[in-house]
Amino acid sequence: MSVTAAQGFTASGVAAGIKENGNPDLALVVNTGPRLAAAAVFTSNRVKAAPVLWSEQVVKGGQVSAVVLNSGGANACTGPLGFQDAHATAEKVADALGHSAGEVVVASTGLIGVRLPMDAVLSGVDKAAGALSAHGGEKAAIAIKTTDTVHKTAVATSPAGWTVGGMAKGAGMLAPGLATMLVVLTTDADVDAPGLDTALRAATRTTFDRIDSDGCMSTNDMVLLMASGASGVTPDAAEFAEAVRTVCADLARQLIGDAEGASKDIRIEVVGAATEDDAVEVGRSIARNNLFKCAVHGEDPNWGRVLSAIGTTSAAFEPDQLNVAINDVWVCKNGSVGEDRELVDMRYREVRVTADLAAGGESAVIWTNDLTADYVHENSAYSS
Amino acid sequence: MSVTAAQGFTASGVAAGIKENGNPDLALVVNTGPRLAAAAVFTSNRVKAAPVLWSEQVVKGGQVSAVVLNSGGANACTGPLGFQDAHATAEKVADALGHSAGEVVVASTGLIGVRLPMDAVLSGVDKAAGALSAHGGEKAAIAIKTTDTVHKTAVATSPAGWTVGGMAKGAGMLAPGLATMLVVLTTDADVDAPGLDTALRAATRTTFDRIDSDGCMSTNDMVLLMASGASGVTPDAAEFAEAVRTVCADLARQLIGDAEGASKDIRIEVVGAATEDDAVEVGRSIARNNLFKCAVHGEDPNWGRVLSAIGTTSAAFEPDQLNVAINDVWVCKNGSVGEDRELVDMRYREVRVTADLAAGGESAVIWTNDLTADYVHENSAYSS
Structure with missing residues (x-):
């Protein structure tokens, strides 16, 4: 049901002819009210696409009636004319919808x-x-696909009578600060723009901001949350925040599961950290280590590459107290050889790495993928 | 001639049986004096191999009579017993040489x-x-190879009568702060340990520290410079520093040229930077962008990925003033479309990227490689 699971929204997805192959490439999601509240987070890349520059201004007002999304072209690094194109697209939507x-x-x-x-x-x-x-959510989700092999949607419903739904696209270039992903979330809960902003920022911080497929950060990323208020229910703030987080986590996991060329989804949990920031820094360092990602692809429990990655960070730890488990086998204990690496079974798609810094009680989870020849092929064989 | 090009050094390389395939795997380089001065730089990884921990202490004394190097095992993350092994190896060399x-x-x-x-x-x-x-330099250079396809040596000779020579190994895991490379430099110039240290640190800062093959930093890297004083000539400090820098630059270029699985050597020159640090930060960000590295592999002048990488840095620049050339064609001007990308010829192994930040007069050059399916294969098919 995607973005139309919540009441007060209509959506559509069409083939506009932007993509040369004739696939669906333009989606529209409209808030029919009564409330038109919205909040969004955007890429932290300093080179921002024209639609990002446009939309940042729109969202500052806290009121959004519609979002138009296209695949088939990023409209990034296109100069003042590209910004005019984004503006003209918004004007056209405004004209069509009044x-x-x-x-x-x-x-x-x-x-x-x-x-x-x-x-x-x-x-x-x-x-x-x-x-x-009011049933157009799936078609919208399909129209925003690029190299995605499947479209991604998620829904959470409260017993109190409101719903949060969403769609996402993205299969490569996933990285912290967001990265080539477009996400639209809708809710019929009655929440104002500041309330949406609080819930959305809390949710993205521990979901989309902690997936890092290939360390690259896009120019176009956006996560938009719109509220129609159509359920007539003002939700409990904590329950609402948790529902938004659940939908974001679901979509984030789907993005990792469909990352370009990946054969493994890698869950890196850093525990025993002195601070949450330390845990995130260490997790990202492991997630971005090409040698480690290649080893996982080869189903090789090469914990030396994990330690080597940890060693490049500024996190609090002592090298001779580090412990690392791969799929629950503690192959590294006290910075040295631990349990027999032959015990590690890496045949399945999901691989779990636990890095214990033995320096405190904080933790964080970062998701990434393995590095494969298919990834290289997808990103070298043609311009994308 | 490698490490025996300078007078006052002997060397050898043998098959000790550390490598299972019977290839040469142990090298010895001995300073026969009269001077035994030395300086070294080590990996900045906080997880340091046992031989690094041992050798850091040795070099602090400023006097080194020999270096023993083995391939076939890093002796990293091996705990107190691994340190004992490094110590025992040094004792054995000391016994053998008196x-x-x-x-x-x-x-x-x-x-x-x-x-x-x-x-x-x-x-x-x-x-x-x-x-x-006194002619063993080549054999020593051969014995330290791991996945290197060729051994690497370089020599610079001064008209004043002294020589700097060296050998290097390393083909992957190259990164700033040094990375799986072992380098031994020798000179017969009469220079004390502080003089060697000054020349070596200046040289590595703009050579080995600016090659970044795959963004990974090793636990074992070392660049050692030993002086025998056997020429009897005290060199001009500036001329000596330049000779050391020349040999380091030559070896660094050879390391990039032999990087694991690479099909392209990429020279990234950042110009127009407000500071040299900005130039280095931007160069590294481009060098570590997997999507850009895949594009170069595909001979695709995808300048959008360069801008996307620049945008993740904290360097001084305005997005709408960035210019990017690939092989001298300015495909991006003022942050937008520039000259026709069809004009870019990327058939040759060396690819030159110029990123102009239009923010000042500083510059830096970083070398990297493309990302290839062969790199993935070499680093996933077996443990290394």
Whole structure:
């Protein structure tokens, strides 16, 4: 049910002709109210795509009536003309729906440094507006796919009568500070923009911000949360925050599971850290170590590469107190050889690494993927 | 001529039986004086191999009579027993040569987390001591190879009558702060330990510290410079520093040229930076971007991935003033589309990327490689 699981939203996904292969490439999600509250987080990359620059301004107002998303082109590094294209797209949506362009978020994904085919985009907006439906969530989720092999949706429903639903796209370039992913969340809970912002930032900090497929950070990422208030229920703040977090975690896990060329999903849990920041730093360092990622691909419990990655961080630890488990076998104890590495079974897709810094009580989980020849192929054989 | 190009040094390389395949795996380089001055730089990884911990103490004394190096095992993450092994190796060399163990540097390279076969190491030391020769530099260079396809040597000679020579091994895990490389430099110039230290640190800062093949930092790296004074010539300090830098730059370029699985050597020059630190930070960020490295492998002048990498740094720049050239074609101007990317010819092994931050007059050069399926294969198919 995706973004239309919650009441007060319509959506559509169409083939606008932006992608040369004729696949769906333009999605529209409309908040039909009564409330039009919204919050968003954007890429922390300093090189931001035109739609990000546009949408940051829109979201500052706290009121969003619609979001239009296209695949097939990122509209990034396209200069002032690219910004005009993003603006024109918002104006076109506003015209079609009778709203103000200042309430229309624009999101794009695809190749950097290429102008969008605006004839296709603008006619696609008309087509999408005509196809809006309270059951259009799946089609919208399909239209934002790029190299994704499956579309990603998630829903959480409260016994109190409200729902949070969402869709995501992204299969590579996942990294902290967000990375080539576009996520739209909707809810019919009655929450104002500041309340949405609080829940969304808390949720992304421990979900999307802790998946790091290939260490690369995109120019276009966005997670948007819109509230229609259509359930008429003002939720308990903690319960609402948890529902948003649950949907984000579900979608984040789906992104990792569909990462470009990956054959393993790697869950890195850092425990025994002096601070949560230390745990995150160590987790990211392991997640970004190409040699470790290759070893996991080869089903080789090469804990030396884990220690080597930990050693590059500034986290509190003593080298001779580090412990590492791979799939629950403590192959490294006290910085040296531990249990027999032959005991580690790495045949399954999910691989669990536990790094114990023996320096405190804090922890964090970072998800990544293995590094494969398929990843190299997908990212070298053609421009993307 | 390698480490025996300079007068006052003997060397050897033998097959000690540490490597299972019977290839040469133990090298010895001996300073026959009259001076025994030395300086070294070591990995900045906090998880340091036993031979690094041992050798750091030796070099602090400023006097080194010999260095023993083995491939076939890193003796890293091997705990107190591993340290005892490094110590025992130094004692064995001292016995064989009639020196003090406190003047013997030990270096190892190979798999982390495995004890060395000490019987083979100790009998190998005897064998190597018996094979020492003033022409043994090439054999020593061959014995320290791991996944290197060729051995690496370089020499610079001064008209004033002194020489700097060296050997290096390393083909993967190259990164700033040094990375799985072992380098031994020798000179017959008459320079004391502080003078060697100054020249060596200046040289490594702009050579070995600016090659970053795969972003991974090793537990074992070492660059050792020994002076015999056998030429009887006290060199001009600036000329000597330049000779050391030249030999280091030559060896660093050879390391990049032989990096695991690489098909392209990528020279990233960052210009127009406000500070040299900014230039280095930006260069490293580009060098570590897997998507960019895949694009170069595919001979795709994908400058969007360069901008995306620059955007993750804290360097001074404005996104709409960035310029990027690939092989001298300015494919990105003012943060947007520049010259026709079809003009970029990427068929040759060396690829030049120029990133102009338009923020000042400082610059830096970082070398890296492309990311290939062969790299994945070499680092996943077996433990290394």
